[in-house]
Amino acid sequence: MVLTTILKCSICIFIFSVQFKSYSTALCRTTNDHKNHTCEGFRFREIVLSRSTRLQLLRTRIFNCKETDVKEGALVFPNLENLTVSCGSIQNLDEKAFLNFNNLQELDLSYNQLSKISNQVFRPLGNLRTLNLTGNSFEDLPQTIFDGLNGLKELFLSHNKINNFHVKVFDAIRAVEKVSLDNNLINFLPGRLLTKLRKLQYLDLSNNYIENVGEVFVLAYNLQYLNLSHNVIEDLPLRLFQTTRLEILDLSNNKLSIIYEDALPFKTLKKLYLQNNQISLFDVGGMNMEYMPLRLLNIENNRLVFLENDFIKTASSLTELYIFKNPWDCTCFQEIEKIHDELIVQPEDTDGPVCVYGLSNDCNINKSNLTAYYRAFVKQLEL
Template sequence: MPFFSAAIFMMILALNLPVEAGKCPRVCSCDAAKLTVACVGKNLTEVPPTIDEITVKLDLRNNNLQVLPRGAFVLTPYLTHLNLQRCNIIKVKEGAFRTLGRVVSLNLAYNKIDVLYQESFDGLSSLKELHLDHNRVEEIQPGAFTQLGVLNMLALTHNQLVYIPNMAFQGLHNIKWLRLSHNSLNNLAPEAFTGLFTLSRLSLDHNELQFFPTQTMTRLSEVTRLDLSHNPMTYLGEESVSMAKLTHLYLDHMSLQDLSDQALAHVPLLSHLDLSHNQLRYLEPLSGPKELASLNLSGNPIYCNCYMRPLREWTRAGSVKLLGACAGPPHLSDELLQAVAPLDLRCRSRGEMLKDEFEEDSESTGSSPPTAKPTQKVKCPVNCDCDVEAQHATCEGRGHTKVPRGFPIKTQLLDLRSNHFHYLPANSFPGTSQVVSLHLELCKIHEIEGGAFRGMKNLFYLYLSDNDLTSLDPGAFAGIPELTYLHLEGNRLAQFPGTALAVLPSLFVLHLERNSISKLEPAGLLSSVTPKLRELYLTNNTITSIAKGALDSAFLGTLHLDSNQLKEVPTPALSEAHNLEELSLSHNSIRWVGPNAFQPVSQRLKRLYMDQMGTEKMSRDALAGLGPGLKALTVRGNQLEQLPELSPLTGLEVVDLQDNPLLCDCALLPLRRWMENVSLEVIATCGHPQELRGQKVRDVQVFVSCPESSSPPHQEVVVEPRTSKVKKPKPSLSKAPGVKARPGKPKAKLPKPTKSQPQRKPTAPKVAKSKKTL
């Protein structure tokens, strides 16, 4: 008993003694009372070995760890919170977290992880929150999460997932919220979510699902909230949704043109249905939901005639709040649906009504109703699977060396990824005129002959990501005039493929990330080649220069140039990009930002990202011209001691000034005043003088003694930036710049595609109505 008492005494003593000086790594900040260690932005390449064993919270953000080896945290077994954001982590080796049985929160956001291996999270038996957002995850290996039996929330947003295989989340016995937003998901295996018996909330918004995944969702017996907004679905067929406990369903900002009155027949508890911003002209009363309290039809071209009367009577009888307004006829235009009386919803004469119905039918595809079963079995190429009713066909990963032929004529989604085609000759896809989405990722393609896609007149999405293309034939995309979304990321293109894009008059979004493009020249670029291009992604190339005129475009709204090799803001090149709304320059080596750097795009710019550029100085007038229209500004992780004038930026909703060594003296008084006058939280800390280092600008008292006129003179003095203080940052593989509105809660870049004027987001071709998917 005395020995036991002595042991308890020694444990209490150890927990209350200050941390020894030798136990706190020299570059870190340690709090003995709270048992926390912070080593933020120190360019560490490994976990410091001298961190005290009893540490419970470890913050290693903004370092350069790259690989987490086995037993990386063996010396800190008592951790409960571990933050590894923005550490350039590429791989987590088996057993990296094996000793961390007490960790409840692990943040791996904003790294470069592309595969989640089977034993990646082994040992995290107490983990409740896992943040993997803003990585490059494209594969989840079986068993990746089997050790996370108490996990409540898993965030996989802003990654590169295109497919969820069967049993992908096996082992998550206590999961409550699964976040898969902002990926490229277009297919979910039938058993993708099997075993998630406690899941109550699922976020699948901002993906590329063209059909409601009925078979997959039916297995989610406990889900109450489902978000499928911003997916290109055009139709919801009979009994598409069968989820007994679902209460909130978000289907907004899609391409819905029709909705069966039986689509929600098996959703009895649904209380909130959001169908806003689709293409619905009318809607019938919905069979199934008995508890519906809110139906949102805002942003739809609702035509308020007799066809809408049954719905209006149904919502009135059930006291359903009906949101939205009439788009026509003229005498009811802009009238709130909730205010329109059923008797006001009238049609013209019977003959005119029949004529309208006939014309409406003639505009459809002419195919039989999607619920009708095929009268005969349709053939399918050998070693492929064809779902006639869903109009999907897949030969994914079947080892094909030539493009198979003989798909059903009405196929609309054709998935050929992970084969070995190497070369696509002319006319490679005969009989596929109805295909809307074609997947050719990871097929080792190194050459595409002119006319390879000829005849695919309805092709809207084309995925050629992660192949071996070094150049493109001028006629490579001939014959696909409706192509709107083109993915060429992850190839080896050395030049902007301007001539090949000239035959794509409808091109709206172009992905060229992870190529080898070194410069942008005026010849064959935006204005003359892709006049409707709205979004251009050039992240992770080797761009060193952008010539004036290279970016001229009346419609370009989103431009990502992050993780390139630019030395200065390409101001001259932006001179004719007057409608640019989002610009990312993060992870370039731009040490000096001069006056009026963004003047050419100041009228429309809403989001500006300049993180981790090694910037040492910005002119006081660097942001001149930008005003209330700017909504997001990030300059995180630079070497700025002073900041430019921010007072005109009264419309900011997101701002990130963290991890800059600001000089807290009277010259910074304008920033302090600005921070006091804005409603959002601004995180900025002092780097100098030494006695104020690490303190928040908002909290220090140094500004009390500053004279009223202490702000720098308006006359600009150009000072050459220092060259010795900062190492050139390594390019990042992340797809989006880091943004923070609140500490510890990373926010994502705003969703794409941007739907602002003057160019409206293209509407996907109407896909035949179906209630099943592959």
């Protein structure tokens, strides 16, 4: 009898410990003012909240929810302003999933498995300001996917598999100011892709496979930040950015070989990143400008032998200059040092500048003889 009782108790303890361990991965918390709610490890139907609490909630974050679908009525938060459903498992959104979220301003559906969305899903969200679809499985963006988001200001589509989108996909979000499309599989930009986005200020297209930018930025009048780094761009069309208001432009880690002054908006640029390309000619002189606002220039790790003297003098606003790891003509490098010595930033892994002595004492470089510098530069590095 005693042995039987002990065995029963042991079994009870074992079952209780297993249940407790399973339950301990699930957790819901609500702040005292009932405005913020976080839930992790539950299914939607297991989230128990009173009607009064649901009415007060302004922000709800749901993680690891063990769901594959968000169905109509699965989430009932009438006055919610900020909703996060980041479960790693959501594959489908019912077209009425957000039917009664009239006050929603921020929707975070990042890091799920979404690949397609009905064009009806976002229609009720006319007040939405931020939409985060980062880390999903989108491959293409159809024309009507963002219908209804007339007030959208920020759109995040990073870390998907996007390789195709309809030329008018962004026409429905004309008020958008910030778009992130980095870390996708984009290799082509339709010419009129940004035509309707007259308020766009920030665009990130880094870490894609873009070869040609065409005329896609011609009508991006308010664009101030553009990241095209880590692509495979070889050429920049002239006057490509002349209608923009670009202040920060990142073209690092591409395959650029020549930079012409008419290709870049030096009248507005404050930071320019060109490192890790194959640039042999930075054909930028004074451009008849008395003042250039450029503060940071990074041209490290290219194939530059010289810079135009007019450019060196005109760029009087520079505060950071990164020029190492180029096969500089020593005389030309000294010319740069005379004007910008205090601004040159030396990498931690570099003892000092490596330059090549040419045939001239006045930095008068024969552009057809650059190959000789490259050979001499490689030899010096090998010593």
